[in-house]
Amino acid sequence: MAPVYKVALVQLYPKPLAPAENFKKAESFIxxxxxxxxHLAVLPEYHLTSWVPDEPSFKESCAESTAYLQKYxxxxxxxxxxxxxxxxxxTEGSSLLNIAYFISSDGSIAGRYQKKNLWHPERHHLVSSAHAPHRAFDTPLGRVGLLICWDLAFPEAFRELIADGAQMICVPTFWTLRDVSDEGLALNAEGEALFVNCAVVSRAFENTCAVVLANAGGPPEKGEATSFAGQSQVGVxxxxxxxxxxxxxxxxxxxxxxxxLRIAEGNYKVREDMKAEGWHYAYTQIRDGDGTSKL
Incomplete structure (x- = not known):
């Protein structure tokens, strides 16, 4: 039988420009x-600093937050x-990079990923990983991939990770209900929560994988009356x-x-199809390092 892993979805409120306070809270939850x-704890995107790029001290706070990687x-x-x-x-020179890490249970870094698909307002502040390929990596929990927030909207990102053997894909997010136009809100005030819920489950089905999404929530005093979409979940x-x-x-x-996941692949045969010679989406064909299809 395949293993059962216990996953902690840590949906915390990232207080702006307060990495020490946010880390202390995250540490307590972990x-x-x-x-x-x-076996695994997943935190939200921007959980140390929040996303306030127009604040004068934002870059300084980001530079401070990088020291917390060693603490984790x-x-x-x-x-x-x-x-x-x-x-x-x-920080990389004058540029800001939004990075997710997978830290193994021995403290080593198993995987690192720079956000590729930037949400439109982020493009004024962050640098995308652009044409760098999505890569999965080996962990104590099997082969894992990392994506970040708006990457959820792109099935191609998931397919590339599945082609590299990912069974679990972790997606830290900072998804709000208000980051759309007034026209969008008028159509459905809960539309962004609907987006997250539909996309997580769809990606799990269409890739026979587990999607582990951790979003921001709160703050505590507001409870459910927050602008954050929340909805942290594991889709299978x-x-x-x-x-x-x-x-x-x-x-x-x-x-x-x-x-x-084994049962799902047995039914849907997504990975089996991707291994076949002549697979019509060549860029996602599962191959060995020598270029031959994996078995």
Whole structure:
């Protein structure tokens, strides 16, 4: 039988420009989750600084937040838990990069990903990974891929990770209900939550994979009356959304049975088709390093 992994979806409120305070809260959630037997904790995008790029001290706060990568590595090793610490904004000269990491339970970095599909307002501030390929990587939980927030809208990103063997794809997000036009809000005030819920489950079905999404929520005093979409969840084929949260800050613990993915692939044969010679979407064909199709 395939393993069952316990995943902590840490849906916290990222207080603007307060990396020390936000880290302290995240650390508390992770410690509690590890004590309950979790194998993996996933945090939201921008969880250390929030997204306030027009604030004068934003870049300074981002430069400070990069030191927290080592703190998360130390925490993972201490607790024996894998951690996706949301995203960490890194500076490269005058440029800002939005980076997600997968930290293994021994504290090592198993994977690093720079956000490719930038939300329109982000393009004034961040640099995309552009044409760099999406790559999966090996972890204590199997082969994993990383995507970030608006990447969720692009099936091509998932397909490229599946072609590289990913079984689980972690997606830190900073998705709000208000980041659309007034016309969009008039059509459906909860439209962005609907987008997230539909896309997570669809990507899980169409790729026979698990999609682990952790979004921002809260702040605590507002509860469900927040502008953050929340909806942190694990999407899996056949079953749908597991452990879905509302919009308030909180943690959801999910038992992810990897056997479900084997059953789904047996039914849908998505990966089997992608291995076939003559596969009509050549850029997603599953191949070995020597160029031959994987078995």
């Amino acid at each position: 410690r509690d989750s590890a004590a309950k037997g979790c 590595r130390d925490l993972a090793k201490e607790l024996g838990i894998c951690i996706v610490p949301g995203t960490i904004i890194e 084929p056949h079953v749908g959304a597991l452990g879905r949260l509302g919009r308030a800050e909180g943690v959801s613990l999910v038992d992810l049975d990897m056997e479900v």
